[in-house]
Amino acid sequence: MSDEIKISIRNLYKIFGPEPEQALEHVRDDMDKTELLEAHGHVLGLKDISIDMLAGKITVIMGLSGSGKSTLIRHLNRLIEPTAGEVIVDGEDVLAYDETQLRELRREKMSMVFQHFALLPHRTVLENAATPLDVVGVPRSEWEDEARKWLERVGLEGQDNQHPHQLSGGMQQRVGIARALTSNSDIMLMDEAFSALDPLIRTDMQNLLLALQEELHKTIIFITHDLDEALKLADHLVILKDGMVIQQGEPQKILMHPNDPYITDFISDINRARVLRVRSVMEPESGPRSGLAGEVDLNENLETVIAMSGGDTNLSYRVTKEGEPVGILSVKKLVRALVPSAASDEGIRAKAS
Amino acid sequence: MASYDFLFNALGLRDWCDAGSSTAPMSMADLIGKTKGADAPAASFWDFPFPSMDALNHACGSFPQSRAVTKGLEDGFLSIKDGMSVVLDPITQPLSWFLEGALWLFATTPWWIMIPLMMLVVQLVARSVALTSFVGGCIALLAFIDYYEYAMQTLAIIFVCATICVVIGVPIGIAMSRSDKFQRIAIPILDMLQTLPTFVYLIPLIFLFSVTEPKLYGIAIILYAIVPVIRLTNLGIRLVDERVIEAADAFGMTSRQKLLRVQIPLALPNIMAGVNQTIMMSLAMVVIASLVSAPGLGVLVLRGIRNLELGVGLVAGLGIVLLAVILDRVTKAALARVNVAHQQ
Numbered sequence: 001m002s003d004e005i006k007i008s009i010r011n012l013y014k015i016f017g018p019e020p021e022q023a024l025e026h027v028r029d030d031m032d033k034t035e036l037l038e039a040h041g042h043v044l045g046l047k048d049i050s051i052d053m054l055a056g057k058i059t060v061i062m063g064l065s066g067s068g069k070s071t072l073i074r075h076l077n078r079l080i081e082p083t084a085g086e087v088i089v090d091g092e093d094v095l096a097y098d099e100t101q102l103r104e105l106r107r108e109k110m111s112m113v114f115q116h117f118a119l120l121p122h123r124t125v126l127e128n129a130a131t132p133l134d135v136v137g138v139p140r141s142e143w144e145d146e147a148r149k150w151l152e153r154v155g156l157e158g159q160d161n162q163h164p165h166q167l168s169g170g171m172q173q174r175v176g177i178a179r180a181l182t183s184n185s186d187i188m189l190m191d192e193a194f195s196a197l198d199p200l201i202r203t204d205m206q207n208l209l210l211a212l213q214e215e216l217h218k219t220i221i222f223i224t225h226d227l228d229e230a231l232k233l234a235d236h237l238v239i240l241k242d243g244m245v246i247q248q249g250e251p252q253k254i255l256m257h258p259n260d261p262y263i264t265d266f267i268s269d270i271n272r273a274r275v276l277r278v279r280s281v282m283e284p285e286s287g288p289r290s291g292l293a294g295e296v297d298l299n300e301n302l303e304t305v306i307a308m309s310g311g312d313t314n315l316s317y318r319v320t321k322e323g324e325p326v327g328i329l330s331v332k333k334l335v336r337a338l339v340p341s342a343a344s345d346e347g348i349r350a351k352a353s
Numbered sequence: 354m355a356s357y358d359f360l361f362n363a364l365g366l367r368d369w370c371d372a373g374s375s376t377a378p379m380s381m382a383d384l385i386g387k388t389k390g391a392d393a394p395a396a397s398f399w400d401f402p403f404p405s406m407d408a409l410n411h412a413c414g415s416f417p418q419s420r421a422v423t424k425g426l427e428d429g430f431l432s433i434k435d436g437m438s439v440v441l442d443p444i445t446q447p448l449s450w451f452l453e454g455a456l457w458l459f460a461t462t463p464w465w466i467m468i469p470l471m472m473l474v475v476q477l478v479a480r481s482v483a484l485t486s487f488v489g490g491c492i493a494l495l496a497f498i499d500y501y502e503y504a505m506q507t508l509a510i511i512f513v514c515a516t517i518c519v520v521i522g523v524p525i526g527i528a529m530s531r532s533d534k535f536q537r538i539a540i541p542i543l544d545m546l547q548t549l550p551t552f553v554y555l556i557p558l559i560f561l562f563s564v565t566e567p568k569l570y571g572i573a574i575i576l577y578a579i580v581p582v583i584r585l586t587n588l589g590i591r592l593v594d595e596r597v598i599e600a601a602d603a604f605g606m607t608s609r610q611k612l613l614r615v616q617i618p619l620a621l622p623n624i625m626a627g628v629n630q631t632i633m634m635s636l637a638m639v640v641i642a643s644l645v646s647a648p649g650l651g652v653l654v655l656r657g658i659r660n661l662e663l664g665v666g667l668v669a670g671l672g673i674v675l676l677a678v679i680l681d682r683v684t685k686a687a688l689a690r691v692n693v694a695h696q697q
């Protein structure tokens with residue numbers, strides 16, 4: 001169950017402009033974004049994107065502004081039509097859907113949370129949260145409790161009759177999340193949902209999302225331009241640049257083995273001790289061994305281990321998973337992992353920038 | 354001999370010209386020319402005439418005179434007039450009934466019901482005691498100087514015409530907002546309706562309908578006053594935040610749901626601004642429409658002009674100003690309430 005593919009994107013292309021089909025030929029011939037714009041007046045939105053998104057997991061798509069993140073996520077519920085490629089949800093080709101089927105998909109399978117909240121300003125908080133039920137014709141008497149339940153779940157008790165403009169940004173986005181949850185859909189699309197919020201509130205919201213996810217196990221597609229946020233939330237991380245996927249995989253793997261100078265550059269400023277986990281640095285070995293300083297869980301971050309060791313690089317620890325020994329972590333190896341990997345040598349970084 | 358003889362001679366049209374010359378009607382210029390004996394080529398290059406239709410007619414009798422243009426338009430209009438009347442008369446007949454009904458209703462309802470009723474409406478719309486008492490005071494003042502009846506007639510006409518403007522104009526505005534093609538066609542028409550001098554509206558209408566029918570002025574007022582509500586409905590819907598529209602799409606709203614639950618409510622401040630302007634323009638037009646038998650304060654203004662009754666004209670003018678202030682304040686107060694509910 002855990003590896004069931006919920007959404008699959010295959011060789012997706014999107015070109016903005018009057019004659020995308022023609023421009024597509026150039027893109028397939030490897031013309032890059034700048035050249036396509038200058039020579040043919042078309043904007044390359046997405047190029048040959050293939051991603052599998054697992055059920056019940058958070059897939060984070062990260063990239064700088066203009067890299068095509070919003071364009072990509074809008075293909076999942078066809079707010080944007082692709083130039084070429086496939087989008088498969090639950091085994092069905094979404095692109096073959098007619099208008100009615102598409103509406104069903106948007107009403108029942110996918111809900112969306114927006115960067116700028118996009119609440120209905122003339123409706124109350126409760127009415128906004130109930131939008132998905134209201135749209136399918138559920139009468140007010142029946143949706144009231146459901147909407148209220150989700151508002152409470154996101155921490156908005158007693159604000160039912162406020163209007164969105166009376167709430168702070170963070171609270172408005174809570175309404176946005178409640179609205180998405182009320183639809184009871186399996187899939188939640190979140191386009192820079194927390195980017196417009198202050199840092200502290202953003203952390204709160206990330207924690208809220210993780211707590212909800214623990215309980216609900218939705219398939220979440222989360223867009224962000226913030227690496228820390230991406231690393232915190234992602235089960236699967238996709239890094240986008242100029243409309244292309246340059247690396248995707250488990251976040252820890254990307255941190256340990258960036259395959260592109262662009263990513264190396266990107267990850268060079270983060271606090272590696274905090275985001276890297278023991279499991280990414282340990283050596284698998286379960287046999288008995290003497291002289292170990294103690295035990296750590298494989299999902300601890302390196303910061304914890306450094307604190308435990310008191311900075312002594314001669315120590316080694318037994319790594320456990322649910323109490324069972326699975327490997328050994330030496331603090332020497334840990335310290336080496338804190339230095340961004342060889343790919344980030346000054347030479348390559350200079351070339352990248 | 355005329356200045357442009359050479360032209361027709363050169364083109365070899367002399368025979369054609371002479372054949373038609375005797376049947377051509379004589380223009381005023383011709384007559385004047387005859388009496389002065391001035392039907393001769395220009396004395397000097399300095400006086401050489403522009404090749405206008407009349408100048409060419411001098412040289413060639415078969416060439417039409419300029420009055421043929423206006424005459425042609427008139428004949429054309431008269432020839433389709435009967436056909437148009439057959440179609441337009443029944444369609445517009447309800448307008449006459451509405452106007453007559455409203456005039457009757459406003460006239461027969463006793464003042465001690467009418468004035469409190471209006472104050473109640475103002476209170477409900479504007480939720481402002483100050484404004485309600487101001488309106489009550491103004492109407493009482495008009496009644497005190499015996500202008501109550503005229504003021505009520507004016508209000509009745511505005512009530513009917515502005516309501517019809519909204520009922521017709523809002524859907525047209527919505528249609529414009531949904532189709533760029535329709536918008537491209539409609540905007541020049543709206544521009545024309547708005548810039549055409551108001552008296553010019555009345556001319557074809559007088560030919561089409563009998564002057565004794567209320568719908569004559571009703572149509573004139575509606576044509577003139579409907580423009581802002583159409584424009585602002587269109588604009589309002591086009592200005593609705595795209596991000597909210599996108600959210601509506603993402604949650605699977607049908608286009609009808611989107612229109613009723615998102616676009617119209619969010620466009621409401623603009624639509625209300627359009628209604629305000631429509632009402633003000635109805636008031637402006639109802640005064641002019643008294644030329645074609647619209648009753649109300651406009652009639653008194655007209656009397657002031659015709660009979661040089663300075664006092665009557667001025668007081669009626671002030672009465673119109675009072676009505677304008679009332680209507681403007683009340684609709685603006687309603688607009689302000691809508692705006693508060695729409696703050697982002």
Ligand SMILES: Nc1ncnc2c1ncn2[C@@H]1O[C@H](COP(=O)(O)OP(=O)(O)O)[C@@H](O)[C@H]1O
Pocket residue numbers: 016017043044045063064065066067068069070071072
């Ligand atoms: N409707 C459009 N027409 C033309 N270009 C567009 C359109 N939408 C997006 N783009 C372009 O596609 C690229 C990706 O945009 P977007 O997906 O919004 O990026 P992101 O969300 O990552 O900031 C940008 O270069 C943008 O200018």
Ligand SMILES: [Mg+2]
Pocket residue numbers: 069070071192
């Ligand atoms: Mg974006």
